[in-house]
Amino acid sequence: DTAVSQTPKYLVTQMGNDKSIKCEQNLGHDTMYWYKQDSKKFLKIMFSYNNKELIINETVPNRFSPKSPDKAHLNLHINSLELGDSAVYFCASSQDGARNEQFFGPGTRLTVL
Amino acid sequence: GEDVEQSLFLSVREGDSSVINCTYTDSSSTYLYWYKQEPGAGLQLLTYIFSNMDMKQDQRLTVLLNKKDKHLSLRIADTQTGDSAIYFCAERDTGRRALTFGSGTRLQVQP
Numbered sequence: 001d002t003a004v005s006q007t008p009k010y011l012v013t014q015m016g017n018d019k020s021i022k023c024e025q026n027l028g029h030d031t032m033y034w035y036k037q038d039s040k041k042f043l044k045i046m047f048s049y050n051n052k053e054l055i056i057n058e059t060v061p062n063r064f065s066p067k068s069p070d071k072a073h074l075n076l077h078i079n080s081l082e083l084g085d086s087a088v089y090f091c092a093s094s095q096d097g098a099r100n101e102q103f104f105g106p107g108t109r110l111t112v113l
Numbered sequence: 114g115e116d117v118e119q120s121l122f123l124s125v126r127e128g129d130s131s132v133i134n135c136t137y138t139d140s141s142s143t144y145l146y147w148y149k150q151e152p153g154a155g156l157q158l159l160t161y162i163f164s165n166m167d168m169k170q171d172q173r174l175t176v177l178l179n180k181k182d183k184h185l186s187l188r189i190a191d192t193q194t195g196d197s198a199i200y201f202c203a204e205r206d207t208g209r210r211a212l213t214f215g216s217g218t219r220l221q222v223q224p
Contacts, residue, residue, distance in 0.1 A: 004155075031210055041150075041199060045211035056211050090155060099144060099163075100205055102212060104156040 003027070004105040006091050012111045013081060020077045021108045023091030031055075032074035033092040033102065034066060043090070049074050050096070078110075086112045117204055119215035126223050131192045133218045135185040135202035142204040145178065146212065147187045150199045159187075159200075189220075197222045 004025045013019055025032060033056075034046040048056035049068040063079045078085060091105040116138040125131045137145070143164050148156040162169045162176045162185070169176045175188040185202055199219050203212040 033211060041217045043156075043201065043214040043217075045213075048211055050210070056209075058211075092156075094210065099161065100210055101146070101158055101161060103158065104148075106155040 004091055004093050004103050006089075006105040006108050008108060009106065010109050010111075012113065014113055015081055015083060017081050018077070018079045019081060019110070020075055021089055021091075021110070023074045023076070023105055025072055025091075025093040025103070025105075027093055027103060028095070029093035029103075030071060030096045031094050031100075032068065032071075033094075034074065034076050035090045035092060035104075037088040037090060037107070039087070047074075047076075081110075081112045083112050086110055117202060117213050117215040119200075119202060119218045121216065122219050122221070124221045124223060125192050127192060127194055129192055131189040131196070131220055131222075133187045133189075133200050133202075133220065135187075135215050137183050137185065137202075137204045137213075137215075139204060139206050139213070140183070141206045142183075144205050145176075145185050146203045146205070147174075147176065148201045148203060148214075150201065150217070152198075156201065192220075192222050194222045194224060196220060 031050045033048045037043045047066040052068045065077045068074045088107045090107045092102040094102045119135045146161040147159045173190045177186045199217040201217045203214045
């Protein structure tokens, strides 16, 4: 299946822990993104990578660090998790070009206790 | 900065048309998109419209764009119970790849 996939789908962890979420796309796209969706369903861009280079870094705490080992993967590592980090994190990808249609993964629901 | 607004909730009866509205502030928006999110799922791209177009039709979906008023709408004809979901409009301005999303409109279709 051609798609954007994320693992894990659910992540429940204690405050203070460090965790990673992985994202892979097999669509051959050049750009990948991380978005955060809060409990009110509001979606906001966090990071974007184009061909393994960081191009968007919104106002996100330093505890969040994206890593792109190659253009098909964009992982998100979170240090010292806080209660407010609980949200659904979506990975997306797009091909370079004017239309920039973004295709989203299924999301990772992170719950910090 | 960019701002995209939508009404939060819409309820229609099965078979009726649904119209979901969106307003945006960024006059340099190039493309505008509609995404659908079903419960517990990711976002599915439904359709998009380029900023120099007024209307785009795709089967049961009609997108209308009033660029002067910065108003975008999505009309779903013959709404079905499977259309129940949250609908997000999003805009992308020139030179910026990330999308700015509205707050989403929850569409409830009653049988």
